[in-house]
Amino acid sequence: MKCRFINKVGWDKKLVNESYPWVEKQIVHRPKFSPFQSALRDSLIDTGVSPYNGFTYDHIYGTKVGGTIFDRFGRRHTAAELLASGNPDKLTVLVHATVQKIVFDTTGKRPKVVGVIFNDENGKQHEAMLGNDVQSEVILSSGAIGSPQMLLLSGIGPKDELQNLNISVVLNNPFVGKGMIDNPMNNIFVPSNRPVDVSLIQTVGITKKGVYIEASSGFSQSNSSIHCHHGIVSAEIGQLSTIPPKQRSIEAIQAYVKSKRDIPVEAFNGGFVLTKVGSAWSVGELKLNNTNVNDNPTITFNYFSHPYDLQRCVEGIRMTIKVVQSEHFTNYTLCKKESMEKILNISVKANVNFIPRHANDTTSLEQFCKDTVITIWHYHGGCHVGxxxxxxxxxxxxxxxxxxxxxxxxxxxxxxxxxxxxxxxRYMGVKILRDRLGRLAGI
Ligand SMILES: Cc1cc2nc3c(=O)[nH]c(=O)nc-3n(C[C@H](O)[C@H](O)[C@H](O)COP(=O)(O)OP(=O)(O)OC[C@H]3O[C@@H](n4cnc5c(N)ncnc54)[C@H](O)[C@@H]3O)c2cc1C
Incomplete structure (x- = not known):
């Protein structure tokens, strides 16, 4: 259990302790441990990220092996499987429905939801209306990008922003879309003289410096496209979030394409050890560009705008370099122990994003962090509690x-x-059901 987090959000610990295993039993597995992940585990322990806590779901200081949603046959399991626990007679799932907006009755004291408008896969519009009983409600679970976007599209958000897009204001709330946070991720490349096993994150070092150290390894190549690794894949599909859209000039895109050509050949063999800043303090915002739900809103995360994030990234990179230089990795990858500057140099090239590089990338860890930052897709916020x-x-x-x-x-x-x-x-589902039953019983 993630104790500090659970205390902070104020969840009922008993129900939390029942809800994690409910998920885990259905879709979480013990990973088939790969040699690259073993090298990381041993290096982390030798570098002082201890104790070794073995295989555990608990989030505790030290080095551990965590659960995975891949089973021993390599099949991936997902949240969709949890639906199997539902009662099919009471459940309708519309897989291709895209909600356009939430509809309100604004004639009373407070806006009251009456339903949602959604489009099916053919673009045909439908309405799903709530029943009249007091327990009916709409539960929005569109994620850190989709939920603030949906509230804004439906008229709940900062009045000025809504009016600029001619959206009727249902409720002025200046905090919708604010407090967007993404944990910065930076990679250190582990070169290898031979192809290494493909592995996704299994081992993690949870450090007292506030950074997590994890790894992925091995690549499959086809037609010179690169698959599988966090850093490079995120460069291809997630990279736009690392710089404000206005800075995505033609030159930046050309630099990106060129930098892809410059990826060292060793990048296809080795792996990456990544540093994630645990609880990021830099905050950004989400704003609509227009009223089309299919268009992405603009999100700015302002990576490293808070000096504490940069400080922790630097600490993390320093530790990660030691990890990569350890004999567990050099023995395994058949590479000699490289200097810090050489490791940084190859890592700068192997990390792909749109951010212009600087001459001091290999001498200033601060600059290295800023220039090679990418997302680990753990963005959150936009609809904060309170x-x-x-x-x-x-x-x-x-x-x-x-x-x-x-x-x-x-x-x-x-x-x-x-x-x-x-x-x-699961937690909120059980809680809502209990509340409803309590209400029915007049408790
Ligand atoms: C590429 C990638 C890799 C990741 N890897 C990991 C990992 O290895 N481990 C880990 O712990 N986390 C990982 N994460 C993070 C993790 O997936 C998220 O933190 C988590 O899924 C967030 O859950 P959520 O319910 O808030 O939002 P989501 O899981 O994003 O769910 C939101 C859902 O709402 C739907 N939606 C949005 N808008 C609408 C609309 N208008 N109408 C209808 N439906 C809508 C979306 O399609 C989506 O299905 C990864 C994320 C990404 C993107």
Whole structure:
């Protein structure tokens, strides 16, 4: 259990302790341990990230091996499988439905949700309306990008921003879309003289410096495209979030394409050891560009705008370099122990993003952090508790609407958040059912 986080959000510990195993039993597995991950484990312990806590779901200082959603046959399991526990007679799942907006009755004292408008896969519009009983409600779980976006599109948000887009204001709440946070990730490249096994994150070092050290390794190549690694893949699919859209000039995109050509050939063999800043303090915001739900909003995370994030990244990179230089890795990858400058130099090239490089990338760890930052996709915020929703995740000053997802977090839980987000789904489901039963029984 992620104790500090659970205390901070004020969840009922007993129900939390029942809800994690409910998820874990259905879709979480013990990983088949790969040699690259063993090298990381041994290097972390030798570098002082101790004690070794073995295989555990607990988030505790030291080095550990965590659970995975890949089973021993390599099959991936997902949150969708948890639906199997539901009662199919009471459940309708519309897989290709895209909600366009939430509809309100604004004639009363407070806006009251009456339903949602959604489009099917053919673009045909439908309405799903709530029943009249007091227990009916809409629960928004569109994630840290989708939920603030949906509230804004539906008229809940900063009045000026809504009016600029001619959206009728249902409720002026200046905090919707604010407090967006993404944990910065920076990679240190581990060169290898031979192809290494493909592995995703299994081992993690949870340091007292506030950074988590994890790794992924091995690549499959086809037609010179690169698959599988966090850093490079994120460069291809997630990179846009690392710089403000206005800075995405033609030159920046050309530099990106060129930098892809410059990826050293060793990058196809080795792996990466990554540093994630645990609880990021730099904060950004999300704003709509238009009223089309299919268009991405603009999100600025302002990576490293808070000096504490930069300080922790530097600490993390320093530790990570020691980890990569340890004999566990050099023996395993058949590479000699390289100097810090050489490791940074190759890592600068192997990390791909749109951010222009600087001459001092290999001599200033601060510059290295800023120039090679990428996302680990653990972004959260936009609908914080106390600002947009109450502690029961009910949208403030609105009736019959909740937000239950990562948009309500002020920090990303655990080393990787999805276990806690899924647990939260079960937790809130049970809590809402209990409340309803209590109400029915007149308690
Ligand atoms: C590429 C990638 C890799 C990741 N890897 C890991 C990992 O290894 N481990 C880990 O712990 N975490 C990982 N994460 C993070 C993790 O997936 C998220 O933290 C988690 O899924 C957040 O859950 P959520 O419920 O808040 O939002 P989501 O899981 O994003 O769920 C939101 C859902 O709402 C849907 N939606 C949005 N808008 C609408 C709309 N208008 N109408 C209908 N549906 C809508 C979306 O399609 C989505 O299905 C990864 C994330 C990404 C993107």
């Amino acid at each position: 600002k947009v929703v109450d502690p029961d995740y009910k949208v403030l000053d609105v009736e019959r609407l909740r937000v239950v997802d990562g948009s309500t977090f002020t920090e990303s839980p655990g080393t990787n958040p999805q276990a806690t987000v899924m647990m939260m789904g």
